[in-house]
Amino acid sequence: MASSSESFVDGLPVAWYNLAADLPEPPPPMLEPSRDEPLEPSRLAAFMPAALAEQEFSRQRWVPIPPEVLEAYRSWRPTALVRATRLEKHLRTPARIYFKDESRSPPGSHKLNTAIPQAYYASQQGFRRLVTESGAGQWGCSLAMACSMFALECKVFMVNVSAQQRPYRRTLMRLWGGEVVVSPSLQTALGRRLLARDQNYRGSIGVAIAESIETALGETGAGYACGSIYNYVMLHQTVIGLETAQQLAALGETPDVVIGSIGAGSNFAGLAFPFIGQRLAGKPTRFLAAEPRACPSLTRGRYRYDHTDAAGLTPRVKMHTLGHTYVPPDIYACGLRYHGCAPLVSHLVNLGVVEPIAISEPAALRAGWLLAATEGVIAAPESAYAIRAAINEAVRCRRQHTSECIVFCLSGHGLCDMEAYDAYLSKRPKISAEKASLIELLRAGKLRLA
């Protein structure tokens, strides 16, 4: 990665970083849905803005951020890089733990970083409406807000189980002008087929993607927007890592470990890609992608060509996948319930640059609780996987008496997703029975990382 310090204005990069320009070997190409032939860019442009289809195939290292997008970013970026000193103290670790706080965007997560350019390009091209899927609702909220900024309509297919688990997110999308459809729905052929088979079908992100694309293809003036997977999404998210690199440099820090939660990959990629560019230029940083043990595409999936949606409508990409018809079990981190992982991230895992790790839900929620108790921050259940990985690394540093710099991404806040923590606290009867407040535990140093 070329030095980019000259391309910052008031703490914000003026160009996205495209890792594809610096890879030792390019990732395997995207293939036609049903033929083993590389996909023509024009095929993507059939259901999404042409500018995005172009970015998908670009090998240009720096992609300028349009001024309208930069202006919108300014309303909450640059985001803070926070040193978690109270967490460090509690863990008695010599490590320095930093988190990049993406939870402070108006809709509450990093997803707005790509929602804004997607809505911008769509409005530039004269689209009237964007259609998308949403798992946890973070992406749907971000797109609804971004659409309202550029006077576009927004329709969100929200995974059934997530819509039940996260009613607040539905309300939020509606407040921001979005139309929320529970997926599977009766509005699409796929949805009708699935509901005919099972009225209570719980849905998956793959199904919601397929319904969104079917809808976008069938409506004039409608485009499909995607919250992850695609190269252009990873590209937009690099604002996270670019800002972090500059903020760390200002502190005289170089990261030893860079950590992100991983579902389809955009949060991890956003933080890690700029640093991976530096590693490819010689820096010895480690990269951890923390996925749920309940949906282990990177640690237990196969690296092969698969569809990104459940219906097989989409082009095939080479990725770590559990199979596009796989329905992950219900976990609170609904945003990570995806059968595959972005081709660029999968490629890096395959090259041995990125280490995937699987973390159990209770371990993740416990880590989220600990961050709340020490730093006051309420993390999204999705972010809790990265927190847990960071804590594990900090504990390793204590054991090895090594002072490393650990950086993780706090992808979103959990203020609308309290059910997860509520369930977690309720399942710990010992705590409430003993009326041992967290403070007492902290005081007594009894809080262990189970």
Added chain:
Amino acid sequence: MASSSESFVDGLPVAWYNLAADLPEPPPPMLEPSRDEPLEPSRLAAFMPAALAEQEFSRQRWVPIPPEVLEAYRSWRPTALVRATRLEKHLRTPARIYFKDESRSPPGSHKLNTAIPQAYYASQQGFRRLVTESGAGQWGCSLAMACSMFALECKVFMVNVSAQQRPYRRTLMRLWGGEVVVSPSLQTALGRRLLARDQNYRGSIGVAIAESIETALGETGAGYACGSIYNYVMLHQTVIGLETAQQLAALGETPDVVIGSIGAGSNFAGLAFPFIGQRLAGKPTRFLAAEPRACPSLTRGRYRYDHTDAAGLTPRVKMHTLGHTYVPPDIYACGLRYHGCAPLVSHLVNLGVVEPIAISEPAALRAGWLLAATEGVIAAPESAYAIRAAINEAVRCRRQHTSECIVFCLSGHGLCDMEAYDAYLSKRPKISAEKASLIELLRAGKLRLA
């Protein structure tokens, strides 16, 4: 108010502003609970830290903020002053609307501004635990977090109806180490008395205050913490207005109208008092205190001596009150369900310096929705009353062709309080029936302020 520009460090004031020093006449004194005699400061010190009891009676203009408190403030202050340009555009108003964003504190409201010094002084004096009441839960969350920062235990009596309406807030308090007791409870004599009379008693802030004080008085090492009403709470909250004054000055602005939602008064006072100090020195600013029509202590209450709690345990203060046994109807803005109003604010209303206005719940929620739709910000139901008053003023400016500077306080976010907006959206069948998204309304310019 003396110029205080020299007493700022990195955008944060180093002293709180005490309006009592600049009042043309002092407010009527606090009286003994059951005798018409001025209260001895030592009586307050029996159930709260001595430093706070001292601040309650202070006439010193500037009260230095302890370094430990300043350091804690630094983790989120100074808060942003945001120009609501998209709202202005939507209202086609020549007014300039600014809001001071207190919603970005870790627990989500301005309440942390006083929770931190209260926990700090308590820990300095060797208290082991703080006990408090909470309506909406914003104050309980803030105190739980502040207590965890200073290794104190925290017990919160949460108003029954609020605990039902805002389950997320309960979970939050527990995540931050607080113990939540639904009020009325079986833990106090008052609670047992009320529950014996009516098992489903819905509670009020006044009852919760009484239970907290009864508990604090009965336990060694326990102190009472109060989220509003007292002069020292108003004092701590002046960081809001002091920062705002400096931020406006940097923009070359002077406020024509200063607006805050009002329940017991701390949010309004925090923003307004420093500007009221300036008005007393000659500036012609107007001050609007926006209260719920459902709990109209300032617009329909009597200005007389009354207790601040429902049981008559507390000293009596002269305030606008609906009577200390009054149980306000259920509204979503539970934080504003209080029978009285801070003596200092009541005094200013009585002097004609502050104009109280009453706003209906639907009008407030509609305004909250409009802010969400235009600026992306999700306001607490409490804050929506100030938003509505600001919108009313902006509409007046349009009609009068006058370009005024309107400043209101966004006291907290509503991300944990979606029930209010959910109910609001559900009660508007026209919108969902027509599937007219907000965007369509905005585009068509059809969004009216009913």
